[in-house]
Amino acid sequence: MSYREIHELFVVCDECHTSLSVDDATYEDADNEAADHGWQCDELQGRHYCSLHWHVECHDCDITDVGSPDELEAAGWHIDRDYPWDSLCPNHLHLTCRECRKWDVGPRHRLEYEGWQVNSADFEKSLCPECAKTKKDTK
Numbered sequence: 434m435s436y437r438e439i440h441e442l443f444v445v446c447d448e449c450h451t452s453l454s455v456d457d458a459t460y461e462d463a464d465n466e467a468a469d470h471g472w473q474c475d476e477l478q479g480r481h482y483c484s485l486h487w488h489v490e491c492h493d494c495d496i497t498d499v500g501s502p503d504e505l506e507a508a509g510w511h512i513d514r515d516y517p518w519d520s521l522c523p524n525h526l527h528l529t530c531r532e533c534r535k536w537d538v539g540p541r542h543r544l545e546y547e548g549w550q551v552n553s554a555d556f557e558k559s560l561c562p563e564c565a566k567t568k569k570d571t572k
């Protein structure tokens with residue numbers, strides 16, 4: 434009697450049911466493997482999403498959205514690729530002052546109203562209201 438047994442594990446997208454073969458990896462390795470392929474793996478809830486169906490949630494207002502990370506970023510999301518559940522929706526910017534490292538989070542119009550000079554190319558290089566003012570004064 435001969436036997437041949439094949440163990441193969443697949444990671445399945447909870448959104449579209451695409452599956453990714455990870456051979457005979459352990460569950461833990463499977464997550465790492467999937468992450469290498471651009472998948473989102475939620476260890477807490479055991480959910481997986483393929484690179485087209487990331488689930489992001491704004492940690493400021495709990496808005497959620499689904500899509501590929503690039504798509505979502507193009508739509509204005511600020512995605513934390515390691516912790517997609519800690520992302521910021523298009524309405525919530527996380528700005529850091531390039532001068533004093535002060536930071537703030539909020540809707541763009543509120544931050545601009547408060548005097549932030551938003552650097553759209555790199556939010557980490559924005560100017561806080563105080564520094565924006567000092568800059569103006571010394572000019």
Ligand SMILES: [Zn+2]
Pocket residue numbers: 446447448449450451482483484485486
């Ligand atoms: Zn999918």
Ligand SMILES: [Zn+2]
Pocket residue numbers: 491492493494495496521522523524525
């Ligand atoms: Zn938000």
Ligand SMILES: [Zn+2]
Pocket residue numbers: 530531532533534535560561562563564565
């Ligand atoms: Zn500053």
